[in-house]
Amino acid sequence: MDDKVFTKELDQWVEQLNECKQLSENQVRTLCEKAKEILTKESNVQEVRCPVTVCGDVHGQFHDLMELFRIGGKSPDTNYLFMGDYVDRGYYSVETVSLLVRYPKRITILRGNHESRQITQVYGFYDECLRKYGNANGPMCDLLWSDPDDRGGWGISPRGAGYTFGQDISETFNHANGLTLVSRAHQLVMEFDPAPRRGEPHVTRRTPDYFL
Incomplete structure (x- = not known):
């Protein structure tokens, strides 16, 4: 998908999420493919543009993330560095990831200990995906x-x-x-x-x- 087309669609998805409307399975699939495309191009050690706002664990708290953007400034006006743990515990892990993919040049995301298949099966993200989108089988x-x-x-x-x-x-x-x-x-x-x-x-x- 063309980057401009995807960006326009992603803006619509973010607005959809702001209205507490769930993304469709196809939208999530496209989002995951785009996130994979972005992350595979990044090195293990990332250069971060300063000044930057550093953020800790989000844990699926979508509305807290929106409040953080409101206080710290929205991207692309503000650079952000997220230190990992975007999923589990909260009820909006899928929605949270979508925001972090929107501005890859302004938002740097590092991998936390909860970005692991085994951990997400214990702490809630796996169950959230099953609850929202069912099981492939x-x-x-x-x-x-x-x-x-x-x-x-x-x-x-x-x-x-x-x-x-x-x-x-x-x-x-x-x-x-x-x-x-x-x-x-x-x-x-x-x-x-x-x-x-x-x-x-x-x-x-x-x-x-x-x-x-």
Whole structure:
């Protein structure tokens, strides 16, 4: 995509984010490709144009970032150096990254310890992406990763993929499909129940010393 065209589009996206409207999956994909293009051209040691405003962890706090720009001055009028940790913990990691890519000659972004696949799976960015844009594996991922839960209804799975579902969900599924029992493995059984309650998933496991 032509840089001028992308810049115009990115300005529209920033305005969209200011109105708390989520970016589409295609917009995020384009944003990631542009960020990759910018970052791969940069050296490990970056020269920073002075004067510069140095900023610490943002952690997905999009509105705090906007307030920072309001106080320190907006780019391209002000140079900024961000010291890493743009994602996790906050609820707007995706939106935050989009602003930092807008002015690559005025905003220098360094990599923090949270810019890591393993870390983001623990501290929230991975879950944010799943929540906003779903999983590439779609229904198959839900089938393989979802777990029964003591609580009713649907819930977010602590595994980072799929969902948790209560007995009421199982009963509805069984009724809709003419079934009486759902049998599954992949879960530690503390006490074996040879006759589970109607509609409740029956869990079976063979391995005696298994740890989740």
